[in-house]
Amino acid sequence: MTGKKALLISMLILAGMCVLPLGLGIYPQHVLIVSLFYVMMASSWNLLAGYTGQVSFGHAAMAGIGAYASGILAAKAGINPWIGICLGTVLAALIGLGLGALCLKMGGIYLSLTTLAFSQILHIIIVNEYDLTRGTMGLQVPSLMAEYDKLVYYYIMLAAAVLILSILYRMIHSNLGLNFRAVQNDELAAKSLGVRVLQVRVLAFTVASAMAGFAGGLYGHYLLLVTPEIPSLDLQFYVLAMTVIGGMGSFIGPIIGAFALNILAEKIRDYGEYHVLVFGLIALVVARFAPNGLLGLWKKFKPIKPIQAVKQKAFPTP
Amino acid sequence: MALLEGRKISKSFGGVQALSQVDFAVDPGTIVALIGPNGAGKTTLFNAVAGAFKPSSGRVVFDGRDITGQPADTVCRLGMARTFQVTRPFAAMTCLENIMVAAINRYPQKPRSFIEGFAREKLSLVGLADMERLEARHLNVVQKKRLEMARALGTDPKLLMLDEVLGGLNTQEIHQAVEFIRNLRDKLKLTVLWIEHVMGAVMQAAERVIVLDQGKVLMVGTPHEVVNDPRVIQAYLGE
Numbered sequence: 001m002t003g004k005k006a007l008l009i010s011m012l013i014l015a016g017m018c019v020l021p022l023g024l025g026i027y028p029q030h031v032l033i034v035s036l037f038y039v040m041m042a043s044s045w046n047l048l049a050g051y052t053g054q055v056s057f058g059h060a061a062m063a064g065i066g067a068y069a070s071g072i073l074a075a076k077a078g079i080n081p082w083i084g085i086c087l088g089t090v091l092a093a094l095i096g097l098g099l100g101a102l103c104l105k106m107g108g109i110y111l112s113l114t115t116l117a118f119s120q121i122l123h124i125i126i127v128n129e130y131d132l133t134r135g136t137m138g139l140q141v142p143s144l145m146a147e148y149d150k151l152v153y154y155y156i157m158l159a160a161a162v163l164i165l166s167i168l169y170r171m172i173h174s175n176l177g178l179n180f181r182a183v184q185n186d187e188l189a190a191k192s193l194g195v196r197v198l199q200v201r202v203l204a205f206t207v208a209s210a211m212a213g214f215a216g217g218l219y220g221h222y223l224l225l226v227t228p229e230i231p232s233l234d235l236q237f238y239v240l241a242m243t244v245i246g247g248m249g250s251f252i253g254p255i256i257g258a259f260a261l262n263i264l265a266e267k268i269r270d271y272g273e274y275h276v277l278v279f280g281l282i283a284l285v286v287a288r289f290a291p292n293g294l295l296g297l298w299k300k301f302k303p304i305k306p307i308q309a310v311k312q313k314a315f316p317t318p
Numbered sequence: 319m320a321l322l323e324g325r326k327i328s329k330s331f332g333g334v335q336a337l338s339q340v341d342f343a344v345d346p347g348t349i350v351a352l353i354g355p356n357g358a359g360k361t362t363l364f365n366a367v368a369g370a371f372k373p374s375s376g377r378v379v380f381d382g383r384d385i386t387g388q389p390a391d392t393v394c395r396l397g398m399a400r401t402f403q404v405t406r407p408f409a410a411m412t413c414l415e416n417i418m419v420a421a422i423n424r425y426p427q428k429p430r431s432f433i434e435g436f437a438r439e440k441l442s443l444v445g446l447a448d449m450e451r452l453e454a455r456h457l458n459v460v461q462k463k464r465l466e467m468a469r470a471l472g473t474d475p476k477l478l479m480l481d482e483v484l485g486g487l488n489t490q491e492i493h494q495a496v497e498f499i500r501n502l503r504d505k506l507k508l509t510v511l512w513i514e515h516v517m518g519a520v521m522q523a524a525e526r527v528i529v530l531d532q533g534k535v536l537m538v539g540t541p542h543e544v545v546n547d548p549r550v551i552q553a554y555l556g557e
Contacts, residue, residue, distance in 0.1 A: 175422040175426065175433075178411075178415060178418055178419050178422055179419065179422070179423070181408065181410070181415070181419075182408050182411070182419040185407075185408035185409055185410055185411060186406045186407070186408055186409075188390075189402065189406035189407070189408065190408075190419065191389065191390040191391045191394075192368065192370070192390045192391075192399075192400055192402075193391075193399070193419055193420040193423060193469060193470075193472070194391050194394035194395045194420065194423035194424060194473055195391055195419065195423055196391055197391065249410070
């Protein structure tokens with residue numbers, strides 16, 4: 001797809017997204033707002049897992065850091081939520097930088113385990129620091145606007161998602177994106193070609209963490225209640241499932257996955273806790289039969305131009 | 319002055335002495351072959367020189383600079399590019415993107431159009447121009463080896479280090495490959511250090527040959543001197 005065509009299509013989708021909630025009731029609007037939060041989460045997690053091969057389990061924790069930082073500042077110190085969200089984003093970026101640097105030399109499963117441990121530690125701290133966080137009760141936080149309006153929240157979340165997605169898009173299509181993918185494909189080969197592997201990995205970690213912190217901050221001020229549910233493993237695996245099911249390592253995959261799964265989650269809410277089981281099954285089936293996700297499935301059945309076998313000399317003369 | 323010089327390079331893995339006191343030099347503009355029986359330490363020497371790991375002792379001097387123990391990416395940016403014996407393409411990236419990765423780290427300031435043109439040029443050098451939009455995992459072994467050479471060239475190196483790029487080729491193809499590498503050297507003003515098992519190719523292409531055996535330099539000489547040396551024959555064939 002050429003750049004112009006892609007731009008046109010995304011503009012059309014964006015226009016559609018702008019008018020979409022107008023005719024809808026409060027509940028579907030809520031579902032869309034939450035979906036947009038997950039779009040930001042899944043797309044930024046995809047930068048880590050899909051583009052640089054760092055399967056972090058600390059992404060929900062970063063959202064939690066953003067949400068609690070901004071929430072505590074607003075609730076306890078009366079700081080404007082917008083400033084709080086910015087500070088929360090910076091804090092998540094700094095913690096991401098620290099955690100990324102700590103995991104520098106670790107690859108694969110070690111990175112996953114360290115980030116898993118980090119997210120559990122954070123969870124325990126939040127639950128136990130009752131005075132600051134109100135523990136499992138949740139912290140009541142102020143709204144982003146004087147008069148609470150779902151539609152305005154929708155447009156704020158949409159603008160935020162567009163911002164995050166355009167930053168991601170630009171990164172992925174820049175030199176940095178090539179380096180990201182090279183590192184994911186083969187770290188050793190990338191290093192031998194002059195890629196600063198450690199720098200690239202830490203950068204991805206920092207950027208993704210900042211994005212999660214930003215999304216988390218907005219989400220908290222939308223829900224008006226910040227609970228340990230945000231930095232939880234449930235939410236983490238939810239984001240993971242969305243990315244995998246949508247199509248890891250592609251730009252559009254996580255967006256599709258976030259909408260598909262979140263809307264599905266609302267549909268199967270009646271089954272209570274069993275809806276997690278349904279997700280697990282879907283993720284399993286997708287991983288087995290469509291390892292590149294829904295997007296990969298679509299690409300698979302789209303006819304591609306066959307490449308002709310060209311008979312040629314083993315090595316041409318330069 | 320030599321472009322690349324190894325001074326008393328040793329490397330041991332646990333109790334195994336893979337390299338001991340290896341001295342060698344590669345003069346600018348030459349094609350130097352590195353040969354030796356299996357397990358002689360050829361690839362280990364490559365790794366120690368190109369920064370895949372630190373030598374246990376000894377020094378590596380490249381282009382007048384001590385690069386001992388420098389990481390592979392730094393060494394690459396100084397102008398040393400290598401291929402791997404078992405190819406390591408970026409499987410899920412297109413052939414062109416594979417080379418672009420090399421080019422953007424060599425020329426980070428250049429615009430994308432320059433990078434693409436530069437990468438395309440290297441791809442057509444090795445005869446893979448038709449494959450530029452194909453993901454590298456679809457290539458066959460011989461094509462992967464060529465892609466790897468193009469990728470190394472994408473870093474615009476002074477020294478090209480090839481690790482067995484002729485595997486899987488027939489006699490006629492080997493002859494073409496030798497021509498190719500010689501032409502490449504002349505055209506791009508390269509220096510080539512080349513690990514190769516195919517003796518015919520070494521005889522045709524190399525100006526100097528370094529023979530390694532059991533982690534030590536057995537001898538250095540012209541191809542003709544080397545193949546007629548009883549020590550070399552013994553190292554390969556035994557008593």
